[in-house]
Amino acid sequence: MVNIENKDNNSKDIDLISLREASDISRYTPEYLNLLSRQGILRAKKIGRNWYTTKEWLAELIDHKVERARTIRNKKIEELDREAQAQKNLGKDEEAGINEIQNQQSNISILPESAEAKFNWSGLMASILATAIIIPFFAVGNYLLHKYDWKNYLLGKIQGVSNIRNYEPLKIYNENFEEGIVLGEETGTATGNEFAKSENYKLKQINLGGDIILASSFDNVPLQIEEIKSEPIISGSTNASKTNQKDKSDGSKILVSWKTNKLSISEISYFRNGSTESKSISEKSYGFNHSVILSELEEGASYVYQIKCKDRWGNEKASNYFGIITASKPVSVFDLISGAMNETFGWAIKK
Incomplete structure (x- = not known):
């Protein structure tokens, strides 16, 4: 714990704690708290190359996160309620449409017995004609199936797909990667293709489309x-x-x-x-x-x-x-x- 004098608040002392102590109190990692400090979301002071905060500022961050999560949850519940109501109204409209069709069908007059018998004979003839057209297609398909060696053809295609494993994946390599040269806050502005090189890399602009900012998995792994x-x-x-x-x-x-x-x-x-x-x-x-x-x-x-x-x-x-x-x-x-x-x-x- 670091104790410094704050000249802006009637010369009262502020008990600062390191981000590691703040991590033990909260459920956030030191890396994530460092990111929030640099973005201004967590109130903190930078002494040398390290960030320090207080328990009161940490409590404000936790309350802000809890309130934000509660607001997001309420919005989700409202959206689900609106979708359920829309589905319910759609079901009522479909039921009304079905009842209307049934009512229209009930008003159709019944055909005479001779006309009904004639309609049945027409359906039978249509079935026979359709069968006569489909049978030649089955015969041609059976002929082609026995003429060509489809088994070897399909096995060749499967073998070609399995050969994809022999290709080497794309490698992203940088000459400074194995040397451990860290670019960013202490060593200047990072340039070029510095993939996964610096934990202190600075971006000019970040557009966030989600609700929660999470640290990268690379920073959180032990x-x-x-x-x-x-x-x-x-x-x-x-x-x-x-x-x-x-x-x-x-x-x-x-x-x-x-x-x-x-x-x-x-x-x-x-x-x-x-x-x-x-x-x-x-x-x-x-x-x-x-x-x-x-x-x-x-x-x-x-x-x-x-x-x-x-x-x-x-x-x-x-x-x-x-x-x-x-x-x-x-x-x-x-x-x-x-x-x-x-x-x-x-x-x-x-x-």
């Missing part, structure tokens, strides 16, 4: 660490002396890579299994893809590492502990042959 991979780096050389000299100076190395679903900065801490001394490496920029090389490790030893990530809103996520065994020092083929010769014929050389 921070996750995914696709953690680690593999030893084996460096070799044709000259055995150079290889041994390099291994003594650099030691064994391990490449660790991982991904995050949001722009974040990461830190990896590692230590040898059974040792209390721990080392850590931190990133300097935000990004989605992360990788680091752990160098100067002992050969053939087991190490344990853990990854911690932090996004721009202060949300933190720590991974489980992972273990890996470093690679042994590479040995030249000539050294192996020489060693085997010494073990086999060493007794002759000594004599």
Whole structure:
């Protein structure tokens, strides 16, 4: 909580709370409250790069949202009532029309018996004539059905539709996407095709056609660490002396890579299994893809590492502990042959 002096209101103190504290009190996320603060919907003060509000201002926002939702609900109920009344009136009109037709039919005079019999004979002849016309169409259709191989034709069409899966989807890529360069409020005006790049991107105008403004799903998802991979780096050389000299100076190395679903900065801490001394490496920029090389490790030893990530809103996520065994020092083929010769014929050389 931040306490500042408000010179506009008789020098009274205002107890400001951060958006994260406001998120704990209300049901809104810090990202959504930040958006409302920048749009002026939530009364807040910007101190440095962060927004602060008060409990009274937060209560005003919640009351405004509740009243707006109640108004929208009442309008919906009124529209449903009008539609129900219109349907009811339409049903009455249709019923009146049916009664009128029945009354008109009841006034039609009954034909004589001979005329009725003649009408029935006419209907029978019409049925026979229609049957005689339809039968040839069925015969032609049956002939075409047996002449052409419709089964293979349809299977070919289905196969063509299934091949659509082999096409690669359209990729929206930007050269700065993997580097984690954030454009917007702190770094200037964003230009070009910056798809899903900045959480502080500013639009010149927004036309809203709905009733509620919601934060994007990308901002509301929790921070996750995914696709953690680690593999030893084996460096070799044709000259055995150079290889041994390099291994003594650099030691064994391990490449660790991982991904995050949001722009974040990461830190990896590692230590040898059974040792209390721990080392850590931190990133300097935000990004989605992360990788680091752990160098100067002992050969053939087991190490344990853990990854911690932090996004721009202060949300933190720590991974489980992972273990890996470093690679042994590479040995030249000539050294192996020489060693085997010494073990086999060493007794002759000594004599």
